[in-house]
Amino acid sequence: MSRLIAxxxxxxxxxxxxxxxxxxxxxGDPSYKTWEQDNVDKSRIxxxxxxATPGATRSIKGETWEYCTILSGVVELIxxxxxxxxxxxxxxxxxxxxxxxxxxxxxxxRKLWVIVSP
Numbered sequence: 001m002s003r004l005i006a007x008x009x010x011x012x013x014x015x016x017x018x019x020x021x022x023x024x025x026x027x028g029d030p031s032y033k034t035w036e037q038d039n040v041d042k043s044r045i046x047x048x049x050x051x052a053t054p055g056a057t058r059s060i061k062g063e064t065w066e067y068c069t070i071l072s073g074v075v076e077l078i079x080x081x082x083x084x085x086x087x088x089x090x091x092x093x094x095x096x097x098x099x100x101x102x103x104x105x106x107x108x109x110r111k112l113w114v115i116v117s118p
Contacts, residue, residue, distance in 0.1 A: 005037060005038045007037050007048075007049065007112070009049070009071070012035040012037075012049055013035060015033035015034055015035050015051070016033070016034045016035075016036070017031065017032065017033055017034075018031070018032045018034070019031050019032070020032070020055065020057045021057075024057045024058040024059075024060075025055075025056075025057055026055075026056035026057055026058060026102055026104075027055060027056045027104075028053075028054055028055025028056060029053075029055055030052050030053050030054065030055030030056075030057065030105055031052070031053050032050065032051065032052050032053075033050070033051040034048060034049075034050050034051075035048050035049040035050075036048040037049065043117070044116065044117050044118070045114070045115070045116050045117075046114070046115045047112075047113060047114040047115070048112075048113060049071070049110060049111070049112055049113070050110070050111050050113055051108065051109065051110045051111075052075075052103075052105045052108065052109050053105065053108050054105050054106060054107065054108065055104075055105055056102055056103065056104040056105070057102070057103055058100070058101070058102060058103075059077070059095070059099065059100070059101055059102065059103040060099075060100050061095050061096070061097055061098065061099040061100070062097065062098075063097045063117065063118045064097060064115055064116070064117045064118075065094065065095070065096055065097055065115070065116045065117075066094065066095045066113060066114070066115050066116075067092070067093075067094050067113065067114040067115075068087075068092065068093055068094070068095070068111045068112065068113050069090075069091070069092045069111060069112040070087050070088060070089050070090065070091045070092075070109060070110075070111050071089060071110045071111060071112060072089050072108075072109065072110045073088075073089065073105065073106075073107045073108050073109030073110060074086065074087070074088050074105075074106040074107040074109065075087050075103065075104060075105050075106060075109050076104040076106060077093075077095075077101055077102070077103055077104075078101050078102045078104070079099060079100070079101040080100050080101050082101070086106075
């Protein structure tokens, strides 16, 4: 088994499709596609590609750390008590454990993500 995983953005396979949980929905009717590319250490570390249609939801990270690079689209993150931050294609950020705020997808977004959970 190879220890090198390449993400082929042109051939991701079949995504897992989902909707925003009702208890986290802020506005709109966003839908999601997730292409998990790697999963190790009993799902403690995962990575993949994620896509969301316009809408807004509450983002609550708990003890999870997440790295994101926006591949396409536009989002606005509003951490509780902080000023809104806009991210577009090419932008990279992390959401650290304890992050609570609103994730607003302005234009359908696709991101590369890495999640580390305890």
